[in-house]
Amino acid sequence: MFPNLIGLGIQDPKLIERYSLRQEALKDVLKIYFRKQKGELFAKSVKFKFPRQVKNVLIDSGSHKYKEVTEINRSLTMIIDELNKITKPVPSPDADVKQKILSDLRHLEKVVSSKIAEIESDLEKLK
DSSP: OOHHHHHTTOSOGGGEEEEEEEEETTEEEEEEEEOOOTTOSSOOEEEEEEEOEEEEEEEETTTTEEEEEEEOOHHHHHHHHHHHHHHOOOOOOTTHHHHHHHHHHHHHHHHHHHHHHHHHHHHHHHO
C-alpha cells in the first residue's frame, strides 16, 4: 500500500504520526516521527537525506546563458505523497508560524531537560 515508505525500511507506515522536511545545502532532510508507544518517554523518529537534483535552466536564449538550479528528488516527492496520505496535514496560515516556532522551542526544551536528567542519573549510578 505504501511501497516507497516500505522501501525506506519502515515496517509499519500506519504508526507514522507526522514528518518534517528541510533543506541543507544540496540535500533534503526528511524526518519521520512515529506515535509514542507504551513505556516510551519520547516517540521514535528516523531521518533520511536525499540529494537534490541539479539542472541547468536556460535563462537567456539570446546569449545562451544557463543557470544551475536544484529541485527536490523525484523519489522524495513520491514518499511525501505517501506520507500526506497517512498524516493528512492541515495547511497552516502564516500567522501560525510564530506558534509553531514556539511549540518547537518548548519541545526542544523538554528533550534537552530529559536528556540532562538521564545523563545525571547515569552519573549517580557511577558513584
